[in-house]
Amino acid sequence: MALLITGSLWAEKKTDVVMKFSRQGDLMRIVFEAEDTFMKDTKSATTPFQIKVEFPGPFLLPVENNLPFEVIVTDRAAVINLKEKNEVKYFTLSSPARLVFDIQKKGAQTEKQPEKPGEKSLQKQTEKQPPTIIPKVFVIDAGHGGYDFGITFGNTSEKEISLRLAKELNAALSKKGKKVFLIRQADQYLSLSERIHFVNQKNADIVISLHASASGNFVLYSPKLEEQASNEPVDLYGVSSKQRQYTAKSRALSESIEKAIKNQFKMNIQRRELPIPLLDAAGAPAVFIEYPSPQLLTYDQQTKTRLINALLIGLAAYGQ
């Protein structure tokens, strides 16, 4: 019995790992630091787009916001997804024990990388239609996160795909000079009330929430149009006074995005109304988008680009 208790206590103990990040010109440095015995058995693997660090046991790794790369933390590993192709070198150092990754943009100025045929056409695709988007400030919500995986699909999950799409949309909008706030930038759990609080802090012009559908269709949700304001002192599932003034605009936003997705994917789009707290409480035009199940649509780079493109076109059409 004592052994069992000791065993379970030991099993829950997590080792603190610190991740440090610095940048100098084109060189980024990421350092993982922890106690010697723990780092001794830590393994790492790198590719031009990814760094994977496997730890010998459970660990606790606080991740800063606003990092120029994605950090995914699982039980025994930390994965860093880099935005661009890089040259990654790593060193194991001691006192204190640490793993150092030096990341240099590959051929940033000198080498021109041959493009894959698909990549070239995709780039052209995004460049040939530069829609003008009027709204300036966006809040993007990547659904779920942390212990809330959302729907899981084999070895991937809704929380991961939503975050990747949110980051790509962020990059595309930022390129157009828009101010974008991501509700979450890493694999972390945020409650609905924390998300709502974030949305209403940022004075956004548009709020977009990204989730997966369990079906093969795109589903767009908008807040319910209420003809009359509720007089109930506590209207638990009603549209809040903040959203009420934007409900028609939310619907218009949803319609614009629906048309753009329909054109891009040649699929039927379902429109629904549900008491989704983030939509009902947002003080801005808001849309909740469910993309088709990854079991029925592969989210490779081409699909992601098409989806981001459709969203940009929908956002440009909105309010024109």
Added chain:
Amino acid sequence: MNSKKASGIVLITLLFIGGIAGGYFYFSTLFPKEKAPEETVRAAGEQFFLRVYYPVDNQIQIEERRSPRRSGLMAVAEATMEEYLKGPSGGKTTSLPKNARLLGVYKGADRILYIDLSGEFRRNFQGDAFAEFLLLKSLYESLISNVEDIQDVKVLIDGKEAETLGGHLYLLYPLKDIVTYGY
């Protein structure tokens, strides 16, 4: 004389009895016995029937389930939940979370029925926003249609309030308002 007297008494007695019977028949047809309100749970010997709602393929399906007779509202609520958690018959596709258990049923003074479910109900839920909506709606409809004298239903997870079940809708409040939202 005596026989005449006796037959007179018999006649009067028969008339008296006939009068009472006639009166009873007349008044019973004039004021029919007040019928008991139609019971949602129909008795059948030692068993009763429950109407249980399930989320199946993006809609709600009703099934009639037979359960051993129980008395009392809480027992009926428990029976309903037991049948609900078993899921729909015939291996239909449902978003009902697997291995969820009923931990308790309580009725508040406000006529809200509190359903305490094990963590599996939240952990094992795999679905989108509409699936979450249908799951809550089917749970609510199952209880409201079988358990008398309740006004609303609130779900607890492991004895505590939970903010959400699947990350799309609130679970913090009683379900009536959410499940009647436009559907």
